Amino acid sequence: APKQPEEHKQETRTRRVNAMTPQPNEPSLNNNILTMYSRNSTVTEGYDNDSGSSEFTDEMGAGSDTLFFVTSYSDFDKLAHGPRGKEATKSVHIYRFHPSDGSMVLLNKTGDRKEVMNPAFSRYHPRLNVVYTCTEDIEESGKIIAYSISADGGLKQIGQVDAGGTSTCYLTIDRSQKHLLAVNYWDSTLSCFPISQETGEFSGEMTSIYDPKGGQAMVAAAKKFGGVNHSHNDESTIMMRQKDPHSHALVLDPYVGCMAYVPDLGKDLIREFFYNKEEGKIEREMNVLPSGLCTGKPDGPRYLEFHPTYNIAYVVNELSSTVAVFLVNKALLQEISNAKKNNEDLSKFKGMSTLKLIQSIRTVPSAFPTQMNTCGRICVHQSGRFVVVSNRGHESLAIFRVKHKGSSRGELRAVGYFHTRGETPRHFQFDSSGQYLIVANQDSDTIAVFTFNLSSGEIKYSGNDYRVPSPNFVCCCPIHDFIERPPLVDDFLEENLVDFVPGGTDKESSNTPTYSEKRSRKYLEAELLKAQLEIQSLKKRISTLPPNVSSVSA
Numbered sequence: 008a009p010k011q012p013e014e015h016k017q018e019t020r021t022r023r024v025n026a027m028t029p030q031p032n033e034p035s036l037n038n039n040i041l042t043m044y045s046r047n048s049t050v051t052e053g054y055d056n057d058s059g060s061s062e063f064t065d066e067m068g069a070g071s072d073t074l075f076f077v078t079s080y081s082d083f084d085k086l087a088h089g090p091r092g093k094e095a096t097k098s099v100h101i102y103r104f105h106p107s108d109g110s111m112v113l114l115n116k117t118g119d120r121k122e123v124m125n126p127a128f129s130r131y132h133p134r135l136n137v138v139y140t141c142t143e144d145i146e147e148s149g150k151i152i153a154y155s156i157s158a159d160g161g162l163k164q165i166g167q168v169d170a171g172g173t174s175t176c177y178l179t180i181d182r183s184q185k186h187l188l189a190v191n192y193w194d195s196t197l198s199c200f201p202i203s204q205e206t207g208e209f210s211g212e213m214t215s216i217y218d219p220k221g222g223q224a225m226v227a228a229a230k231k232f233g234g235v236n237h238s239h240n241d242e243s244t245i246m247m248r249q250k251d252p253h254s255h256a257l258v259l260d261p262y263v264g265c266m267a268y269v270p271d272l273g274k275d276l277i278r279e280f281f282y283n284k285e286e287g288k289i290e291r292e293m294n295v296l297p298s299g300l301c302t303g304k305p306d307g308p309r310y311l312e313f314h315p316t317y318n319i320a321y322v323v324n325e326l327s328s329t330v331a332v333f334l335v336n337k338a339l340l341q342e343i344s345n346a347k348k349n350n351e352d353l354s355k356f357k358g359m360s361t362l363k364l365i366q367s368i369r370t371v372p373s374a375f376p377t378q379m380n381t382c383g384r385i386c387v388h389q390s391g392r393f394v395v396v397s398n399r400g401h402e403s404l405a406i407f408r409v410k411h412k413g414s415s416r417g418e419l420r421a422v423g424y425f426h427t428r429g430e431t432p433r434h435f436q437f438d439s440s441g442q443y444l445i446v447a448n449q450d451s452d453t454i455a456v457f458t459f460n461l462s463s464g465e466i467k468y469s470g471n472d473y474r475v476p477s478p479n480f481v482c483c484c485p486i487h488d489f490i491e492r493p494p495l496v497d498d499f500l501e502e503n504l505v506d507f508v509p510g511g512t513d514k515e516s517s518n519t520p521t522y523s524e525k526r527s528r529k530y531l532e533a534e535l536l537k538a539q540l541e542i543q544s545l546k547k548r549i550s551t552l553p554p555n556v557s558s559v560s561a
Contacts, residue, residue: 072486073104073439074160075111076129076138077447077454080477081120084231085144087174087193088238091431091450095476098123099140101160102473109443109456109469114160123152129482130178130187136487137165137207141175145193145229149175151200153207158486166209171216172196177256182264186214186287188257190269193229195219195252197269197280199287215288219252219271219278226250240326240378240400245305249273258311262337263344266361270298270308272325277308279361281343281353291353293343294360299324299331300367306331309382314409315391319417320362323370323385323396328377330385330396330407332366332418366418370396370405383433389441393464394419397432397446404435404446404457406464422464428455428472436481443469447478454478488543 079095080086099118102111118126127143136157142150149170154162172191179188180202187209189198196218201211227247228234235244253273259282260266267280267289279294298308299322307326313319318335339361346353371380380400387394387409394407403426407419427435429448436445437459444457444466455472459465 072158072488073106074114074156074158074484074486075102075104075436075445076131076140076156076482076484077102077475077478078118078126078129078140078480078482079475080125080127080143080449080479081118082124082144085125085146087145087229089230089236090238090477092452093476094120096120098126099162100475100478101156101162103160104438104443106438106440106443108471109458110471111445111456111473113473115162117162123150126152127479128175128177129480130180131482131484132180132184132207134184134487135207136484138482138484139178139187140482141170141178141189143174143176143192145174148173149189149191151175151178151187151189153202153209155207156484156486165206168200168209168213171198171213179257179259181259181282181284181287182261183284186284188259188267188282188287188289190254190257192253192255192272194225195254195271195273197254197257197267197289199289201287214286215290217280217289219254219292238381238399240381245307245326249275249305254278255308256310258313260335260340260361261313262335263340265344265347266293266340268311268320268362270311270322271295272307272309275299275306275308277311277322277362281347283347293353293356294358296360296362297364298322299327299329300364302327307381310385312385312387312394314387314417315389317391317409317417321385321387321394321419323382325382326377328370328380328382328398328401329367330370330394330419331364332368333362334365334417336361336363368407368419368421371398371401371403372424375401383431384435386435386437388437388459390461392461393422395435395444397427397435398424399431399433399449402427402430402432402448404432404444404466406466408464425457425466428468429453433478434480436483438483439485445481447475447481449477449479452476452478454481488546 077100079098080090081095081098083090083094097116097118101115103114104111125143126140129138129140131138136155137153138156139153151168151170153166155165156162170189170191172194174191174193175189176192177190184204187200187202196216198216199214200209201214203210227250230236235247237248251273252271255270255272258268264284265282267282269278271278275298276295277298278292281290281293283290299306305326306324308322309325311320311322318337320333320335322331343356370382380398383397383399385396392409396405403424405424406422408422410416410418427446427448429451431450432446433449434447442459444459446455453472454475456469457466458469
């Protein structure tokens with residue numbers, strides 16, 4: 008007699024768990040973790056199925072789709088600041104992440120210091136298995152290197168360009184995925200390069216470069232030539248450091264994609280530039296504004312992040328150990344974008360800011376001396392409920408809860424401070440689920456893994472840390488399934504997805520956008536594209552859930 012369905016399912020489940028041989032494209036229940044396997048996984052260990060195709064798995068419940076690309080400093084003399092750890096002989100480490108317990112396995116160790124010197128910032132392509140990294144050198148122009156990355160941790164260089172400036176520190180891919188923009192900290196220049204939508208490779212010469220100094224020479228000298236160490240936060244260091252502009256990031260607005268926000272750490276300013284997204288050019292400086300409360304003391308804006316649903320931007324000020332909260336004028340952004348489309352003169356918007364300061368909050372306890380700390384990274388959690396900042400000196404992560412009610416919506420209140428189990432947490436990164444956080448402790452030569460409580464914002468040490476010389480950046484690289492979908496069309500969101508606001512209720516848990524109804528073909532195509540991307544994101548989040556979490560059967 009044929010077996011009953013439930014008996015058959017139980018036998019199948021037991022056989023797969025014991026043999027560690029899940030079938031392709033089906034979930035596994037190994038080690039109390041649900042893992043969804045990529046259709047394009049590459050076998051490095053694990054099993055081959057009857058058809059000859061392969062999927063990766065291991066006893067820790069890891070699929071092959073969650074990698075971390077970790078970079079290190081390899082030549083301290085070429086830096087504006089002064090790390091105190093070990094120089095790396097190999098500047099790139101690639102790990103596979105195990106979501107069952109937060110552990111990681113080293114897959115690859117590469118990057119000869121002569122070829123990939125001081126890679127300090129990395130950007131993973133939002134749709135392709137391509138990672139870009141840039142080198143930090145105050146004497147010679149930086150390099151931007153593009154790699155294709157495979158599920159086994161293998162890297163293949165697919166392109167390299169001159170960054171157009173010194174000490175390259177930030178990379179941005181625009182919304183159409185046609186251009187990559189770079190920031191050069193030491194000489195403060197901004198550059199832009201075309202990239203292929205199909206492959207992610209560099210597809211032409213630099214399209215523009217902007218120099219806020221107007222071509223003038225640097226005033227301050229590098230530390231190896233008698234200049235100051237930019238790691239310090241004392242008065243004499245700041246005096247010399249702020250003689251020159253020092254661009255530290257470039258973030259495009261997420262609404263229409265026409266405004267580039269550049270924190271200038273040297274001049275205590277946020278610069279607003281009009282970005283010509285069709286030609287890939289920084290065309291003009293529209294406005295500058297202070298990055299904080301103008302107390303007379305330096306702020307040193309370092310990074311800027313947008314809230315995923317509110318019209319709010321957060322700026323971390325490195326020198327004053329503060330987060331500045333700005334209200335974003337989306338209507339003005341749209342007006343500027345429309346004016347460009349209509350070939351109107353944009354000079355009428357000169358001096359009009361799209362940002363308004365509404366709050367400033369400290370990242371360290373009130374009694375802790377500010378001069379003993381400099382801020383590192385700021386990140387808005389993918390849920391929109393928390394903002395996280397790293398403190399170098401206080402050696403902590405500051406966690407803030409985002410307010411979701413009334414007139415203070417988007418403002419912050421402190422949750423707590425959590426030690427990073429190392430020195431100088433220069434960077435940190437969440438995994439794809441947002442439930443783990445990996446911290447790069449630069450000066451203790453370690454990366455440490457923490458769990459993140461999605462309800463309270465509390466972090467706890469997972470027990471996992473790894474020796475990496477002078478780690479400076481952690482890039483999460485979820486290997487993409489190559490489903491058939493078109494490259495992103497930039498005008499979709501701008502023209503057809505109208506402004507959204509937190510929907511319905513005023514509860515803290517309410518983050519769902521509410522859209523006006525539009526029934527055009529273009530709108531529906533955009534909705535379909537968004538749904539496809541959301542499905543991919545949900546698959547990766549499902550991979551971290553334990554088997555006792557209820558799910559909907561297909």
